Amino acid sequence: MQSKFINGNLLKRYYFYDHVLLNPNQKMKKILLVLFAMVGYAASAQPFDYSVANAHSHNDYNNLVPFYDAYTNGFGSIEADILLQDGILYVGHGVEDIKLKRTLEDYYLRPLLADVQKNNGHPYANPDKSLQLLIDIKTDSISTVDSLVALLKKYPDLIYTKSIKWTITGNRPDPSLFTSYPSFIWFDGEIGKNYSNDALSRIVMMSGDMKEFTDWNGKSNLPAADEAKLKTLIANVHQLKKSIRFWDAPDIINTWYQLMHLGVDYINTDHIRELGTFLNKLSSNSFVSADSYKIYQPTYKSDGATKKVKNIILLIGDGCGLAQLYSGYTANRGALNIFQMKYIGLSKTSSYDNYITDSAPGSSSIASGVKSNNRAVGVDHNGVPVPLIPVFVEKKKIKTGLITCGDIADATPADFYAHQTSRDNASAILRDLKDAPVELLMGSGDESLGNVSILKESEKSKIGDDILTELKTKYNIVSSVDSVNENKKDKWIVIENRAGLSMLNGRGNWLQHALDKSIKVLSKNPAGFFLMAEGAQIDYGGHDNNISYVATEVMDFDKTVGDALRFADKDGETLVIVTADHETGGLTLLDGDYKKGYVSGQFSTNDHTALPVQVFAYGPQSFLFNGVYENTALFKKILDAYGVSGK
Numbered sequence: 001m002q003s004k005f006i007n008g009n010l011l012k013r014y015y016f017y018d019h020v021l022l023n024p025n026q027k028m029k030k031i032l033l034v035l036f037a038m039v040g041y042a043a044s045a046q047p048f049d050y051s052v053a054n055a056h057s058h059n060d061y062n063n064l065v066p067f068y069d070a071y072t073n074g075f076g077s078i079e080a081d082i083l084l085q086d087g088i089l090y091v092g093h094g095v096e097d098i099k100l101k102r103t104l105e106d107y108y109l110r111p112l113l114a115d116v117q118k119n120n121g122h123p124y125a126n127p128d129k130s131l132q133l134l135i136d137i138k139t140d141s142i143s144t145v146d147s148l149v150a151l152l153k154k155y156p157d158l159i160y161t162k163s164i165k166w167t168i169t170g171n172r173p174d175p176s177l178f179t180s181y182p183s184f185i186w187f188d189g190e191i192g193k194n195y196s197n198d199a200l201s202r203i204v205m206m207s208g209d210m211k212e213f214t215d216w217n218g219k220s221n222l223p224a225a226d227e228a229k230l231k232t233l234i235a236n237v238h239q240l241k242k243s244i245r246f247w248d249a250p251d252i253i254n255t256w257y258q259l260m261h262l263g264v265d266y267i268n269t270d271h272i273r274e275l276g277t278f279l280n281k282l283s284s285n286s287f288v289s290a291d292s293y294k295i296y297q298p299t300y301k302s303d304g305a306t307k308k309v310k311n312i313i314l315l316i317g318d319g320c321g322l323a324q325l326y327s328g329y330t331a332n333r334g335a336l337n338i339f340q341m342k343y344i345g346l347s348k349t350s351s352y353d354n355y356i357t358d359s360a361p362g363s364s365s366i367a368s369g370v371k372s373n374n375r376a377v378g379v380d381h382n383g384v385p386v387p388l389i390p391v392f393v394e395k396k397k398i399k400t401g402l403i404t405c406g407d408i409a410d411a412t413p414a415d416f417y418a419h420q421t422s423r424d425n426a427s428a429i430l431r432d433l434k435d436a437p438v439e440l441l442m443g444s445g446d447e448s449l450g451n452v453s454i455l456k457e458s459e460k461s462k463i464g465d466d467i468l469t470e471l472k473t474k475y476n477i478v479s480s481v482d483s484v485n486e487n488k489k490d491k492w493i494v495i496e497n498r499a500g501l502s503m504l505n506g507r508g509n510w511l512q513h514a515l516d517k518s519i520k521v522l523s524k525n526p527a528g529f530f531l532m533a534e535g536a537q538i539d540y541g542g543h544d545n546n547i548s549y550v551a552t553e554v555m556d557f558d559k560t561v562g563d564a565l566r567f568a569d570k571d572g573e574t575l576v577i578v579t580a581d582h583e584t585g586g587l588t589l590l591d592g593d594y595k596k597g598y599v600s601g602q603f604s605t606n607d608h609t610a611l612p613v614q615v616f617a618y619g620p621q622s623f624l625f626n627g628v629y630e631n632t633a634l635f636k637k638i639l640d641a642y643g644v645s646g647k
Helices: 024-041 069-073 097-098 104-118 139-154 173-178 224-239 253-261 272-280 324-332 361-369 389-394 426-435 462-469 510-522 536-543 547-571 633-642
Strands: 053-058 077-084 088-091 131-137 166-172 185-190 203-209 243-247 267-269 286-288 313-318 343-348 399-407 441-444 476-478 491-494 529-535 572-579 588-594 598-603 613-618 627-628
Touching: 024 139, 024 286, 053 069, 053 272, 053 510, 069 104, 069 272, 077 139, 088 097, 088 104, 088 139, 104 131, 104 139, 131 139, 139 166, 139 185, 224 243, 224 253, 224 267, 224 613, 243 267, 253 267, 253 272, 253 588, 267 272, 286 324, 286 547, 313 361, 313 510, 313 547, 313 633, 324 547, 324 588, 324 598, 324 613, 361 633, 389 399, 389 529, 389 633, 399 510, 399 536, 426 462, 510 529, 510 547, 529 547, 536 547, 547 572, 547 598, 572 633, 627 633
Parallel strands: 053 077, 053 267, 077 131, 131 166, 166 185, 185 203, 203 243, 313 529, 313 572, 343 627, 399 441, 399 529, 441 491, 476 491
Antiparallel strands: 077 088, 286 598, 343 613, 572 613, 588 598
16 A cells, blocks of 8 residues: 555545526536636645545554444554464453453454445445454464464455455564465564565565654654654655554644655554544545635725725625634635735624624624624614614715625625514515615525526516515616626616535636626715625535635635725725624634645534634724724724714
8 A cells, every 4th residue: 555645746626516406508607617616726625645544543452342443433454462372362462451351253353244244245335445454463473373364264254355454563473484374464564674575575564663763742843854764764665565654653633644744654543533533524624725816915005094985895704713714825825815904903703692603693793783692683682673884874875785605685795784583584684675775785596585597487486576576676686797787877686696606616706706896886876885795605614614615715705805905905995894703613724835725624613603703904994993892893993984973
């Protein structure tokens, strides 16, 4: 088995799903979108081709449930120490363990046989998956191996299959005798020891005590000299076409990452479930960006100025904490538009009735300046509707636009136009649009209205028909951003299926396109505009515990921020604010490489956390957003920047 490290090569993984029904023309469009996404976001899920097949259960017999714990976690190698007494092979480290009467036959052979018979001659249900039984001899090598051979011959189903390797370690016979044993017996060599070609033909793996090569405690990185030494040892073993394993290595997550970087084939552990979980989630917890984008360099001409603000662009990264931003920063090879912004604050996110908010009260606090209960949209904690930013800025004839790459009735956009005690009441939320001072709303309608094809007369649902009929009295409703005519003094709702796709599934530059179109529409208003744009699916990636999802969404959101900064510099009277409603996933970054665009981490939850979120500001009045404050303070800061009263 060769090293599983892919030297600089990217293991391509694409995530496609199809949650809408499309007609042939739409299908072709979607295929083109997916191809676009493949070009822009083609990425490996991880820089390591590792799985639980690379996990080795050290001293497995000491576990509360020997064999089965490692087996059910899918480990590729399981170790059993054995001792011979009175013709019986016991599992244990020393003779004192014999009194426990744990035999190799009872603890390993019979359980394995039951699974092999169940799996049609294979150790695992997947016929391509193999299993190594590493047998560590603790008594006399010759007599113990002979007894092992005799015992295994009673289990032909376990020895006449290529899917199972019986590998001898510990007290081994002299290497000159290796070829004298039956073909189903293999051996574990010692790292650094020279073997004849005949002996090497029966060796499948080389093992060694890591403490012989380094006194590294597993934290931070290996000392450079020790790393170089280990890489040479590993390269020598791989040149012999043998696998390699180190025992007595620190058994912690940072060590596991470092062992993978080194290219060690089997990760030795006494923490079966922890390593099993780590390796099973490695793909979704790791990301390598195949490409990067150039960030915008702001001029800072109006940044921090005290002059009047005419326009505000509020960009909300749903579920986006600092770790999420840094995943995008790392994937983009150490560059992020957001990190160009110099005025920075922290927003505390708890809702009125909960330490941990959800999106509804999270952005409702920003839109209204009032804390509300979880799941509530545009109301206070008693369920009483509260006035929202669009109402206040309308007094100065400032027009409002809302964009989301999620559903138009989802919590964040709804918080700026609706008043409902439950974010799930999509019909009522959309009906609130009739009375809201909102000029345009762009996003998907998959959840609230069904498929975008609802706009076609022959395919309308009753609920969608009723809602759209009501809204058409006030809005032009179209199915594409391109259908919006910025030269017409009309109000617009764009319900575009593409908006609801993830970046991994082909959304492409929809969010930037929607921002550009919205600015063109709203800039026609002499009094200025308020535009909220949501990076909705950063949150989805957090809930999915998928760092590829998170990082690609952050990068797309950041491109949109770059466009907003570019407009702000050109305009000179625009304030850009970038924040989040909460953090999702409890993401911690544990490994990465700026040069490769690689990032890896762990999620502590598939839900929201109570972490404060960052607030970045750029342009006139940006200094207002420094400090640490409640999310409700953003409401007043936004109105103060406009010079609008919040009463």
